[in-house]
Amino acid sequence: MSQIFVDACFRRPTPHTPIWMMRQAGRYLPEYMAIREKAGNFLNLCHAPEMACEVTIQPIDRLNVDAAILFSDILVIPNEMGMELEFIKGFGPKFPKTLKTQADLDALEVEHAADKLTYVYDTIKLVRKELAEDKALIGFTGSPWTLATYMIEGQGTKTYAIVKKKIATDPEYMHSLLAKLTHVIKQYLEKQIFAGANAVQIFDSWASALEEPAFFEFSWKYMLEIAEHIKAKYPHIPVLLFPKGVSGYLDKIAEMGGNFDVFCVDWSTPMELAKAKLGDTYVLQGNMEPTRLYSKEATKEGVEHIIDVMGTEGGHIFNLGHGMLPDLDPENAKYLVDTVHELTKR
Amino acid sequence: MSQIFVDACFRRPTPHTPIWMMRQAGRYLPEYMAIREKAGNFLNLCHAPEMACEVTIQPIDRLNVDAAILFSDILVIPNEMGMELEFIKGFGPKFPKTLKTQADLDALEVEHAADKLTYVYDTIKLVRKELAEDKALIGFTGSPWTLATYMIEGQGTKTYAIVKKKIATDPEYMHSLLAKLTHVIKQYLEKQIFAGANAVQIFDSWASALEEPAFFEFSWKYMLEIAEHIKAKYPHIPVLLFPKGVSGYLDKIAEMGGNFDVFCVDWSTPMELAKAKLGDTYVLQGNMEPTRLYSKEATKEGVEHIIDVMGTEGGHIFNLGHGMLPDLDPENAKYLVDTVHELTKR
Numbered sequence: 001m002s003q004i005f006v007d008a009c010f011r012r013p014t015p016h017t018p019i020w021m022m023r024q025a026g027r028y029l030p031e032y033m034a035i036r037e038k039a040g041n042f043l044n045l046c047h048a049p050e051m052a053c054e055v056t057i058q059p060i061d062r063l064n065v066d067a068a069i070l071f072s073d074i075l076v077i078p079n080e081m082g083m084e085l086e087f088i089k090g091f092g093p094k095f096p097k098t099l100k101t102q103a104d105l106d107a108l109e110v111e112h113a114a115d116k117l118t119y120v121y122d123t124i125k126l127v128r129k130e131l132a133e134d135k136a137l138i139g140f141t142g143s144p145w146t147l148a149t150y151m152i153e154g155q156g157t158k159t160y161a162i163v164k165k166k167i168a169t170d171p172e173y174m175h176s177l178l179a180k181l182t183h184v185i186k187q188y189l190e191k192q193i194f195a196g197a198n199a200v201q202i203f204d205s206w207a208s209a210l211e212e213p214a215f216f217e218f219s220w221k222y223m224l225e226i227a228e229h230i231k232a233k234y235p236h237i238p239v240l241l242f243p244k245g246v247s248g249y250l251d252k253i254a255e256m257g258g259n260f261d262v263f264c265v266d267w268s269t270p271m272e273l274a275k276a277k278l279g280d281t282y283v284l285q286g287n288m289e290p291t292r293l294y295s296k297e298a299t300k301e302g303v304e305h306i307i308d309v310m311g312t313e314g315g316h317i318f319n320l321g322h323g324m325l326p327d328l329d330p331e332n333a334k335y336l337v338d339t340v341h342e343l344t345k346r
Numbered sequence: 347m348s349q350i351f352v353d354a355c356f357r358r359p360t361p362h363t364p365i366w367m368m369r370q371a372g373r374y375l376p377e378y379m380a381i382r383e384k385a386g387n388f389l390n391l392c393h394a395p396e397m398a399c400e401v402t403i404q405p406i407d408r409l410n411v412d413a414a415i416l417f418s419d420i421l422v423i424p425n426e427m428g429m430e431l432e433f434i435k436g437f438g439p440k441f442p443k444t445l446k447t448q449a450d451l452d453a454l455e456v457e458h459a460a461d462k463l464t465y466v467y468d469t470i471k472l473v474r475k476e477l478a479e480d481k482a483l484i485g486f487t488g489s490p491w492t493l494a495t496y497m498i499e500g501q502g503t504k505t506y507a508i509v510k511k512k513i514a515t516d517p518e519y520m521h522s523l524l525a526k527l528t529h530v531i532k533q534y535l536e537k538q539i540f541a542g543a544n545a546v547q548i549f550d551s552w553a554s555a556l557e558e559p560a561f562f563e564f565s566w567k568y569m570l571e572i573a574e575h576i577k578a579k580y581p582h583i584p585v586l587l588f589p590k591g592v593s594g595y596l597d598k599i600a601e602m603g604g605n606f607d608v609f610c611v612d613w614s615t616p617m618e619l620a621k622a623k624l625g626d627t628y629v630l631q632g633n634m635e636p637t638r639l640y641s642k643e644a645t646k647e648g649v650e651h652i653i654d655v656m657g658t659e660g661g662h663i664f665n666l667g668h669g670m671l672p673d674l675d676p677e678n679a680k681y682l683v684d685t686v687h688e689l690t691k692r
Contacts, residue, residue: 138505158502161671165639169645211635212616213651213666248615249593269594289511291555297513305559319555327506 005067005136008282009238009261011314013100014278017307017344018066019337022137023323024059025071026129029330031058042087043299049122060135062330063337067136067199068127070192072120074203075141077184078151080116081108091155098154098162099177108181114187121195126276128196139197140244141188141203143243144181144226146218148174167214174218182222186229193230193237200224201240201264208245215249216256227260230293240285241265257281267321271309279315286323293332312344351413351482352544355584355607355629357660363653363690364412365683366484369669370405371417375676389434395468402473406481408676409683413482413545414473416538418466420488420549423530424497426462427454432460437501444500444508446521456526460533467541474542485543487534489550489589490527490572491565494520506555513560520564532575537578539583546588548572549608554581554591561595562602573606586610586631590668596623603627613667614630617655625661633667639678649685658690 005018011250026032032055044054052251056071079085086094109116127137138230142150152163166174189200202223207215213298220243227239242264246253250269254277265274265286274284288306292298293342318340326335351364372378378401385391391398402417407424421439425431445451455462466658473483488496498509512520535546553561566589573585585657588610592599600623611620611632620630634652638644649664656662664686670679 117521156504159671161637163674164635165640168637168640210612211613214635245591248619251619267557268591269553273594273597289510289560291507294511294514295407325505327507328426 001133001197003067003134003136003198004338004340005138005317006238008314008317009199011283013314015346016341017312017316017318019318019340020065020069021320021324021333021336022069024063024065024069024333025055026324027326028324028328028333029062029154031062042073045084046076047119047125048230049119052119052123053126053130056123056137057130057217059333060131063334064341065071067138068131069201070120070124070140070197072123072140074118074140074147074205075150075317076117077113077181077188078144078147081110081113081180081184081319082153083108087334092334093150094155094165095151095170096154102173104291105177105180107215108177108180108182115192117188117191120188124192124195124197127147130138130196136198137196138199138201138240139189139192140201140203141185143180143202143207143219144185144222146204146206147181147208148177149206149209151177155169160206160281164209165220171217178218180224182225185226189226190233193234199236199238199240201242201262204241204243212249212252214262215243215246219243220253220258222255224258224260226258231259231261233305238262242266242285248272250274252272254278254281262317264319265321269321271306274293277310283315283317285319287316287319287337290320290322290325290328293324293328293336296335299332299336300339303336307340307343312346347479349413349480349482351484351546351663352584354663355545355586356661357629358462359692361659361692362687363656363658363664365664365686366411366413366415367405367409367458367666367670367679367682368415370409370411370415370606371401372389372403372670374679375404375408376676377401377408381639382498383495387588388419388639389431390473392422392467393465395465395472398465399472399476402469402483403476405679406477407660409680409681410687413484414477414637415484415547416466416470416473416543418486419470420486420493420551422463422466423459423488423527423534426455426459426492427526427530428459429497435623439496440501441497442500445497449517449527451519451523454523454526456529460537463534463537466534467537469542471544482544483542484545484586485535485538486547486549487531489553489565490531490568491549491556492550492552493527494523495552495555497523506552510555517563524564524568527573528571531572534537535576536579539580543583543585543617545584546576547588547608550587550589553589558595558598561589561592562598565589566599566602566604570604573604577605577607584608588631593619600624600627607644608663610665611667613654615667617652621655626659629663630656630661631665632661633665633681635640636666636668636671636674639670639674639682642678644684645678651687653686654690658692
């Protein structure tokens with residue numbers, strides 16, 4: 001059975017523009033909070049395939065989105081490469097011991113890290129069994145750059161000063177780490193596909209930390225290498241890239257090209273601009289500002305504008321330009337999905 | 347005596363490209379830390395004209411930059427509009443009581459807030475007395491949007507969820523607040539000019555929190571209104587606008603125009619792009635990535651690239667694309683200034 005999300009990734013005709021939402025499985029849903037409570041903490045939930053499966057499917061049931069996204073966290077990779085990981089309430093993820101020295105790099109598990117992520121593959125298998133056949137399941141990973149940044153900074157950062165100091169003073173260290181991560185991620189995505197993922201998205205959440213030449217040297221290059229690897233082996237699996245906050249670099253992205261299917265557009269990049277620069281080459285995913293969901297009126301206006309720009313003839317997957325916020329109203333999320341389906345009916 | 351910085355703002359010939367650095371008076375300088383300690387806390391330092399004067403001038407002495415920027419903080423305005431302000435060590439500024447209701451708005455001091463900022467004007471007078479005549483003194487303010495955001499969120503934020511909820515659900519509240527701030531800022535900048543500021547820069551540090559239509563409606567419009575007001579009364583005073591993180595909106599900025607002199611470019615906007623879109627209309631200021639200052643080699647490469655793009659024939663003021671970081675080496679900052687002066691000698 002064909003999946004409208006996958007069809008849209010390949011510009012095949014679809015009955016309407018597909019929609020899903022980043023962080024659609026999340027804290028704004030009371031049914032998510034119930035499972036999250038049961039799991040005890042966030043990492044437990046990632047480690048428990050049955051519960052992770054349940055929260056993956058919740059937004060399909062409630063919102064009727066066209067794709068599910070695997071419930072997991074990008075930091076499970078560094079965790080299985082040997083770095084202790086904590087999720088601190090009200091603070092977020094933290095690696096108490098960060099990467100500093102060559103010995104720290106050498107100590108990382110590279111060959112077998114992807115093998116250890118069995119709970120992710122088990123979740124995918126369970127979801128694929130329970131999910132309606134016409135709904136796609138999207139697997140994902142963090143980009144090498146975004147993961148490397150966490151591993152060196154240890155936590156979220158406003159200035160990225162530690163990792164950028166490494167870039168300025170020891171770029172070889174960075175490249176060595178990024179190559180290790182790229183190696184693990186290739187295997188990780190292959191195993192996700194093998195378990196049943198119908199598409200894979202690479203999140204480069206911290207792309208915007210890098211000035212243009214650094215972005216291409218330390219991030220984009222590695223994402224393209226991973227995409228190339230996946231597309232060569234699994235041409236039927238759509239690869240989606242999401243470098244967040246790079247609206248100034250679209251000319252260079254267009255110029256460089258790359259073998260992937262969907263370019264994901266964050267809300268700080270006007271859809272008109274993304275379409276003009278990349279719309280002929282890639283299907284575009286995005287990009288409604290999530291806070292529009294605070295009001296139905298603002299939601300409708302946002303949807304209409306994006307559909308005005310992208311049309312209803314394909315080349316577009318509707319999504320938010322960033323993740324759902326915890327205090328948004330699920331009813332407005334449902335209203336968004338219904339409105340997109342309604343307005344893009346072919 | 348002519349000031350090279352002011353001349354460059356008006357595209358008059360200068361002996362070299364002028365340079366100054368955002369946060370050039372700051373924690374990376376041991377002589378700053380000494381005064382800061384003496385003041386007890388950050389806000390005390392803003393309130394004490396003699397000490398504020400001293401730290402304003404320190405980077406001129408040490409680095410030989412071409413302009414001084416008033417030492418102060420953007421949040422002194424809401425503070426004098428009646429909002430209690432704290433600077434918490436290791437956390438940053440905080441308004442314990444944020445704006446929520448119409449009564450909170452009505453309680454703001456608008457007519458006399460600018461009159462109360464005497465310590466700022468006194469600092470300017472002192473600096474202008476002590477500073478070499480050929481060095482410009484730049485006054486500044488936060489933009490209405492950036493100040494409004496602090497007043498509603500109360501502190502720094504990753505999601506801007508509170509203020510954006512206001513935008514989605516009660517835009518009139520926002521416009522009412524922004525109009526009040528615009529009124530105060532016009533007076534504030536006039537008084538800075540009257541005290542001796544040779545140029546004024548409007549920092550819209552949180553421009554990047556807004557999607558394109560919201561940016562123009564809630565931020566840019568008010569900045570242009572302030573710029574227009576100042577230019578009409580003081581055409582000899584350069585007005586610089588710094589909306590941070592709007593590389594996706596440059597087409598619209600170019601299309602709208604506006605009466606100001608210098609567009610400040612953050613490092614996430616490639617200088618080539620800013621030049622192509624805005625370089626014929628405005629002098630451009632910027633935009634070296636501050637973390638390049640971790641290494642002399644990266645600094646040199648950054649300077650050479652920017653000068654390659656902007657040339658040495660005017661239309662450019664060299665600056666960082668964001669503020670100095672506390673752990674940078676003053677020696678590298680001096681190396682940056684010398685390199686820019688050397689490579690742009692006419």
